[in-house]
Amino acid sequence: MNRQSQIKILVTGAAGLLGSHLVDSLLHRGFRVTGIDNLSIGQLRNLEQAMTSDRFSFHKIDVCRRSDIIDLEPHHVIVHLAAYKIEVPGLHGTDILEVNSQGTSCMLEMARRWRCRFVFGSTSDVYGKSDDLPFKEDSDLVLGASTVARWGYASSKLFDEHLCFANQRRYGIPATVIRYFNTYGPRHDLTVKSGGPQALFFDALLRGKKMIIHGDGLQRRAFSYVGDTIEMTTRVIERRETEGEIINIGNPNEDISIKDLALLAWDVMGCAGVAPIEYIPHEQFYKSGKFEEIMCRIPDIEKASRLLDYVPHVSIRAGMTLTLDWQRNLDEYVAGDGCS
């Protein structure tokens, strides 16, 4: 029996984009893996490959339900990814704040019981409106007013980050916080609840609809292909020198405006002519009347490359092509070229 197969890793949010790819990566490296997810967003089809391994087990569990989690057998590492993101139509701010705070609190309680490592999936949203680009882990965090719904997600994740390090100080739980920057790829959610612009643009085109852009499309993001993000995450788990650290994980190489991303989606589809794009003002989409956009978000990944010996290398065009290859074969779509 090799060493890895004796190490048990629990991944929450296992049926989601990052969780399912992380499960596959950890199984590939030889670890024993337990996945938990309440399937509110993630889908079991994302775990089809993992389900064929006798080193994997899945439980449909809500991370906020302490009574369900308490019976799990001890693990050596918890990777906590289950969460809700920014408030959008169909996703209430109360649920985001409660799931993200209570879920993390419950999972940290398990880490204390098991005396195990805790790796937490935070977000670049915590940098907020800061214009001190690229964002470094020790940069100031500039969040807006609590009357603006979008900051609820960042606030919940920032609370969680503090909870991780407070547990480390008081109980000796080794904690690592990963701040993920926009990641995309196969298995992305196809709805506004958790889907990124790549999946939503392809979804619109494959249904013969217009690509929807919120705002003017000039906001810029540095996107990381899921394969790169997950290789870096796997190395965080493998390397104990990441304990006690906050680490940005993302790809600073090719930041792109959302409008140019839509044009790229159209191009990757092989379509000609004018790309069908509809612009919707933030106030109309979010209905809360108040929205604050982050105009640019780029990670400084010096710490990640130093600690993990890895830099992301999948280009945005190559990653978009891989995403489309997956998406156009889903049952959701009828055959067609998607250029109508």
Ligand SMILES: NC(=O)c1ccc[n+]([C@@H]2O[C@H](COP(=O)([O-])OP(=O)(O)OC[C@H]3O[C@@H](n4cnc5c(N)ncnc54)[C@H](O)[C@@H]3O)[C@@H](O)[C@H]2O)c1
């Ligand atoms: N993908 C990104 O670009 C990105 C960027 C920043 C941060 N993150 C963070 O990384 C983590 C994973 O993101 P993702 O993109 O894979 O999201 P995702 O929505 O695809 O996955 C999250 C999973 O958590 C599950 N979940 C939600 N509430 C739950 C609960 N109460 N109990 C059990 N399961 C629950 C969902 O069903 C889903 O499968 C999240 O914490 C997210 O905040 C992701």
